[in-house]
Amino acid sequence: MEEKEISQAVIGRLPRYFRYLGELKDQGIERVSSQELSDIMKVTASQIRQDFNNFGGFGQQGYGYNVEYLFQEIGKILGLDKSHNLIIIGAGNLGQALANYGNFERRGFLFMGIFDKNPLLYGRRIRDREVRPMEDMEEYVKSNHIDIAVLTIPKTEAEAVAQRLVRSGIKGIWNFAHVDLNVPEEVQVENVHLSDSLMKLSYNISSFQKNR
Amino acid sequence: MEEKEISQAVIGRLPRYFRYLGELKDQGIERVSSQELSDIMKVTASQIRQDFNNFGGFGQQGYGYNVEYLFQEIGKILGLDKSHNLIIIGAGNLGQALANYGNFERRGFLFMGIFDKNPLLYGRRIRDREVRPMEDMEEYVKSNHIDIAVLTIPKTEAEAVAQRLVRSGIKGIWNFAHVDLNVPEEVQVENVHLSDSLMKLSYNISSFQKNR
Numbered sequence: 398m399e400e401k402e403i404s405q406a407v408i409g410r411l412p413r414y415f416r417y418l419g420e421l422k423d424q425g426i427e428r429v430s431s432q433e434l435s436d437i438m439k440v441t442a443s444q445i446r447q448d449f450n451n452f453g454g455f456g457q458q459g460y461g462y463n464v465e466y467l468f469q470e471i472g473k474i475l476g477l478d479k480s481h482n483l484i485i486i487g488a489g490n491l492g493q494a495l496a497n498y499g500n501f502e503r504r505g506f507l508f509m510g511i512f513d514k515n516p517l518l519y520g521r522r523i524r525d526r527e528v529r530p531m532e533d534m535e536e537y538v539k540s541n542h543i544d545i546a547v548l549t550i551p552k553t554e555a556e557a558v559a560q561r562l563v564r565s566g567i568k569g570i571w572n573f574a575h576v577d578l579n580v581p582e583e584v585q586v587e588n589v590h591l592s593d594s595l596m597k598l599s600y601n602i603s604s605f606q607k608n609r
Numbered sequence: 610m611e612e613k614e615i616s617q618a619v620i621g622r623l624p625r626y627f628r629y630l631g632e633l634k635d636q637g638i639e640r641v642s643s644q645e646l647s648d649i650m651k652v653t654a655s656q657i658r659q660d661f662n663n664f665g666g667f668g669q670q671g672y673g674y675n676v677e678y679l680f681q682e683i684g685k686i687l688g689l690d691k692s693h694n695l696i697i698i699g700a701g702n703l704g705q706a707l708a709n710y711g712n713f714e715r716r717g718f719l720f721m722g723i724f725d726k727n728p729l730l731y732g733r734r735i736r737d738r739e740v741r742p743m744e745d746m747e748e749y750v751k752s753n754h755i756d757i758a759v760l761t762i763p764k765t766e767a768e769a770v771a772q773r774l775v776r777s778g779i780k781g782i783w784n785f786a787h788v789d790l791n792v793p794e795e796v797q798v799e800n801v802h803l804s805d806s807l808m809k810l811s812y813n814i815s816s817f818q819k820n821r
Contacts, residue, residue, distance in 0.1 A: 408812050412805035416787070439789075475808045476815025490709050494702030500787070500804060506811075544814065569814045571807060575628070575712070577651070585817060587810035591801065592712060593624035595783060596687045598799035599718075600620050602756065602781045603688025605797060 403451050410448055411475055413438065418468040430461035480505035481569075482542055486558055487549035488513035488521070488528045491573060495547055496523045509541055514554075531558075538565040545569045552576035615663050622660055623687055625650065630680040642673035692717040693781075694754055698770055699761035700725035700733070700740045703785060707759055708735045721753055726766075743770075750777040757781045764788035 417438055421429055431449075435442035449455050452474060455467050472478060483506050485492045495501075496508055510526050513519075518528040529537065537543065546562045548555050548570060555574030562570060562584075569585040572578055578586055629650055633641055643661075647654035661667050664686060667679050684690060695713070697704045700723050707713075708720055722738050725731075730740040741749065749755065758774045760767050760782060767786030774782060774796075781797040784790055790798050 408809055409805075411812065412802070412808040413789075415808065416802075416805070474812065474815075476811040477808065479815070481811060481814075490702065490706030494706045495803075497702050498803070501807060504804065504808065506807060545810065568817075569810045571810055577625075583817065583821075585810055585813040587806055587813070589801070589803065589806055590624070590628075591707075591710070592716065593621075593628070594799055594801055595713060595718060596624040596627065596689065596716070597620060598757065598781045598783055598797055599688040599693060600623065600686065601797040601799070602693075603686075603691070605780075605795065609795070 407448050407451055410440075411471055414445075414448070415468065415471045415475060415477075418464055418471065421464045422468050426464055428461045429464055429467075433461070477505055480507055481545050482507050482509045483545040483547060483571075484508075484510045484512065484534075484537065484543050485547045485549060486512050486531075486534070486562075488515070488518050488523060489549060492547070492549040493523055495549065496526070506545070509543060510537055512537075534558075535561060535565040538562065538567060543567065545571060547571045547573070549573045619660050619663055622652075623683055626657075626660070627680065627683045627687060627689075630676055630683065633676045634680050638676055640673045641676055641679075645673070689717055692719055693757050694719050694721045695757040695759060695783075696720075696722040696724065696746075696749065696755050697759045697761060698724050698743075698746070698774075700727070700730050700735060701761060704759070704761040705735055707761065708738070718757065721755060722749055724749075746770075747773060747777040750774065750779060755779065757783060759783045759785070761785045 431442040431445045434445055455462055455470055485496055488511050492511060496511055508524055510529060511523050512529050512531050512534050514531045519530055521528045546567050550558060552574045555576050556578060559570055559578045559580055563580050567584060572586055572588045575590055575592055580586060643654040643657045646657055667674055667682055695718050697708055704723060708723055720736055722741060723735050724741050724743050724746050726743045731742055733740045758779050762770060764786045767788050768790060771782055771790045771792055775792050784798055784800045787802055787804055792798060
């Protein structure tokens, strides 16, 4: 299966499929047709079939997909069949919010530690992990098999910290700093640029007013 | 100018242009060519020209774009020439993190209030605004010309709260609840589904390992 060629647009839709299938599963629903999935997800049935065909189609029968199977398979594709060890860099409001977000744990993202450069925070416990100094980061990544680092630090510091993480062998960076990072291709970066998202909302509000 | 027809993909790239132009402006750079912009932003120069042509091209001369002008124009398109009054629903970790994020204010998003259903939080001050009970939300939206509501509440509560906001005349919802909201088309919704973003990172890590 040549997953490498699957577009980021398709990949971007997988978590949403996974979420809706999880909800169907929780409701005890065993089978779903692409038309039913289309109705609840508000995408076309043909889009769904096309997306799933990227992964071999998941064996839809005349009477639809097996919900549990489809949920498991998409979970595997998303790499959720393995757990990930995650650290958070920056123990400010956002870092603490993410540390306390228990839902991630349910999906196998294990919160292993949190780091900050502010000595006043050292030792303070967040979700049972004490805040550690930045100097300890590299060693901690290596000895605890950390694969994901979450950056919730100012953009002026993000690039340098990212480089240190790269040298420590990190596999993925979840970047909340408002800057695009330059890292080698073996390190995956997923950006959450909150200001960009808010500006997009502002555009859509303003555009709707103009065109009504 | 028929902005209605501009694709969400183009719109999604505007904040990033705005951010890079702001940085050039801060560096005192007055003109930039699409090639220079291409180099720093790592998109093709032809993509940049194509995107800008949606808005009339911004009058590029032989020697490039005027940075200040382009920054202002894209800001206007994004609706950043007007300020927005914003409230946050949910005074948990994430709600507090967003309330304390001063950068939004710089772009004209004014934090006007924060609401929660937990009476223990009422009156607590966050960024100089006291936490208010949910019952006061509708009245507050109307009498304070609130146009954006930020939802940082559990997904089970988000839909009902969104409907109340819609009835109060809200124009936009910035939704951090892990659910897709059903609102009329005159209300704009921008989702930040953090779990989806983390799963996409997980996919890219897992896919890179398999294909190396």
